[in-house]
Amino acid sequence: MTATAPPRSDPEAGPPSGKSAAGGRLRPRIPDRLRRVGLPYLLLLPALALELLIHIVPMFFGILISFKGLTLFFIRHWDTAPWVGLDNYKLSLQFNKTIGKDLLHSFWITCAFTILSVGISWLIGSAAAILTQDAFRGRALLRTIFLVPYALPVYTAVITWTFMFQQDTGLVNHVLHDQLHLTSDKPFWLLGNNSFWALLIVSVWKSWPFAFLSLMAGLQNIPRELYEAAAMDGAGVWQQIRKITMPSLRPVNQVLVLVLFLWTFNDFNTPYVMFGQSPPDAADLLSVHIYQSSFVSWNFGTGSAMSVLLLLFLLLVTAVYLLITQRKRGDADV
Numbered sequence: 001m002t003a004t005a006p007p008r009s010d011p012e013a014g015p016p017s018g019k020s021a022a023g024g025r026l027r028p029r030i031p032d033r034l035r036r037v038g039l040p041y042l043l044l045l046p047a048l049a050l051e052l053l054i055h056i057v058p059m060f061f062g063i064l065i066s067f068k069g070l071t072l073f074f075i076r077h078w079d080t081a082p083w084v085g086l087d088n089y090k091l092s093l094q095f096n097k098t099i100g101k102d103l104l105h106s107f108w109i110t111c112a113f114t115i116l117s118v119g120i121s122w123l124i125g126s127a128a129a130i131l132t133q134d135a136f137r138g139r140a141l142l143r144t145i146f147l148v149p150y151a152l153p154v155y156t157a158v159i160t161w162t163f164m165f166q167q168d169t170g171l172v173n174h175v176l177h178d179q180l181h182l183t184s185d186k187p188f189w190l191l192g193n194n195s196f197w198a199l200l201i202v203s204v205w206k207s208w209p210f211a212f213l214s215l216m217a218g219l220q221n222i223p224r225e226l227y228e229a230a231a232m233d234g235a236g237v238w239q240q241i242r243k244i245t246m247p248s249l250r251p252v253n254q255v256l257v258l259v260l261f262l263w264t265f266n267d268f269n270t271p272y273v274m275f276g277q278s279p280p281d282a283a284d285l286l287s288v289h290i291y292q293s294s295f296v297s298w299n300f301g302t303g304s305a306m307s308v309l310l311l312l313f314l315l316l317v318t319a320v321y322l323l324i325t326q327r328k329r330g331d332a333d334v
Contacts, residue, residue: 125211
């Protein structure tokens with residue numbers, strides 16, 4: 001009887017399928033393609049969960065409340081508020097009655113405020129970015145100073161401006177009336193029609209550094225050879241800005257204007273900190289007006305309907321703006 005030798009094991013071969021080297025079972029291997037595709041979504045999951053919790057869920061309940069007659073009497077048990085359908089929307093859009101007339105007034109004030117604030121902020125930011133494009137002594141310090149309003153907390157900046165706009169002790173009236181003698185008396189900046197201009201000044205002061213930062217980053221992508229070639233061809237400074245700088249900054253400006261518009265149109269902190277929950281008629285922006293309808297008048301159904309109308313308006317403006325800009329970009333490419 002001949003003895004058979006045991007089968008030789010290959011030292012380079014791994015453990016048997018489903019077994020580890022120590023005898024335990026192997027964990028199932030995740031395919032590389034699944035790991036490559038699923039990992040980004042897994043990393044985005046916390047942000048998506050927070051977005052759902054902070055924005056999507058409150059938006060859903062806000063839309064639901066807009067169809068209910070939720071007032072002070074039902075605030076403790078809001079789910080028992082009667083279903084009124086589109087009555088809150090009809091009430092908000094009846095411009096011949098008090099609620100609709102006040103909402104329309106606030107809408108036009110907000111439109112005028114947004115157009116002026118975005119336009120002036122973009123103009124100042126563009127000028128500052130172009131003037132600091134070339135290297136000179138102290139440029140880094142000047143750019144840092146320009147960004148201070150954007151870096152300051154909103155409440156700190158607005159409260160500081162509120163003290164500066166005080167009639168008797170404010171710095172603005174001290175300079176205009178006491179030092180420069182430009183006014184016959186010290187005007188009220190936080191009351192009456194002047195409140196609109198005071199709010200506009202603060203909004204521009206806060207917004208233009210963001211425009212400056214965005215345009216300054218866009219200018220870094222323009223090759224210097226274009227300016228050198230234009231200068232050799234005899235183009236002046238204004239011709240270089242009009243023919244080279246502005247066309248090259250068109251993609252940046254398209255996004256910048258839209259972001260500034262949405263931020264300014266929805267701005268709540270600035271008017272609320274400056275004027276409180278009852279701003280003057282000249283500074284009655286939509287954000288504060290909706291807050292008054294909801295938390296001062298305790299008519300949450302009407303306030304929610306106004307919020308939904310504001311959301312639809314902003315979505316419509318954004319869609320039209322993107323459609324126009326994309327069409328212009330396509331025509332320019334052709």
